[in-house]
Amino acid sequence: MIDIPEHMTSIKEAAELTGLSEDTIRYYEKIGLLPYADRQPNGHRAYSKQQIQGIIFLTRLKATGMTLEQMKNYRELAVVGKSTLDTRLQILKEHHLKVKQSIAELMETQRFLEYTIDHYIETDQNPDIHNHECDAVVSERMLAKHR
Structure with missing residues (x-):
């Protein structure tokens, strides 16, 4: 504060x-x-x-x-003043819902980035893993994981 x-x-x-x-x-x-x-x-x-x-x-x-x-x-x-309290409350509730949705989307993006980083580290540490079209593979695995 x-x-x-x-x-x-x-x-x-x-x-x-x-x-x-x-x-x-x-x-x-x-x-x-x-x-x-x-x-x-x-x-x-x-x-x-x-x-x-x-x-x-x-x-x-x-x-x-x-x-x-x-x-x-x-x-x-x-x-x-007070006569608009209900309207203001509704505005804030709607905005709060949008903020919560944005946070959820950001958290999903964060998980995707963490997964991608982990995949790149694993690929770098294990030379036998092929890195062809790595981004597409990571995206597909991440999507499959959350279905």
Whole structure:
């Protein structure tokens, strides 16, 4: 978990805490994905702990494949308030299902890569094993193994 300071932070600090660039944060404000930050007397942006947490939440949604438009829609619903809770919950449940499916696909790819690596090591260590069309053989064996 990220340790977010209680005091207002600058856009530079917000960028460091969230992993986004300052330009990206400004862009997200411009398109309405983020609320405009408070301004200090000198005109510089100032972000609260709650705003930083909101930005981090958005970065996680984006990292898991949610589009900017979908995130913006979600945020607009959140601004409306409690009356949109069911809709927001449904959006998150649907996104969660997509994330779970992506994880399952990545795990299958990981198993395939591990099997392929093991096969190459075995082929390298046993010169009598022929390596003709190795990738096709590995793919076929892997598919047969999971049928």
